[in-house]
Amino acid sequence: DAGITQSPRHKVTETGTPVTLRCHQTENHRYMYWYRQDPGHGLRLIHYSYGVKDTDKGEVSDGYSVSRSKTEDFLLTLESATSSQTSVYFCAISDNRAAYEQYFGPGTRLTVT
């Protein structure tokens, strides 16, 4: 199994509070991704990173920001959580620019009340 961990694994928070999710990898892969999974939508890309301090937006980036200060860590921040951001969040890694063979972390279940 690819060495990818996510923390926390579960979180309940109130509307309006900031939340940061962490993805940590031990594979030294250059590319990292944040997805959210919602019923009926499959997985949708929020943000991705193609190197330290290099990030770009995905298809559902509004309300989210990311940072990558080290190869192994990719942080996803909800500046002011809303109920529509209740979801399961997955981090993924890949060792090539074309995202061949992505490997996923275990996911974080976030509930915004």
Added chain:
Amino acid sequence: GIQVEQSPPDLILQEGANSTLRCNFSDSVNNLQWFHQNPWGQLINLFYIPSGTKQNGRLSATTVATERYSLLYISSSQTTDSGVYFCAVGGYVSGGYQKVTFGTGTKLQVIP
């Protein structure tokens, strides 16, 4: 962007039966992956198969890129095959970095 459609959306099989899952996509791709999400939520990469055929045990996949579809075959199904199967595709990009688009999945339940 590329559209991805998977069928059927739901499938119930008796243990030991065979099945075929389909993924249609709307444009040329250079990246197609099949994933299995088990009942505990873990996403597992099954195949990277932008064209051709691959086999791994009871699972095999075929992608016909010119006709824009891929098939995942499950033979002699077992209860551990239950879960959701996702197809994910990525298209050709000039410069930049590729992103993949996921289908909405096929939910498979294998009953003893």
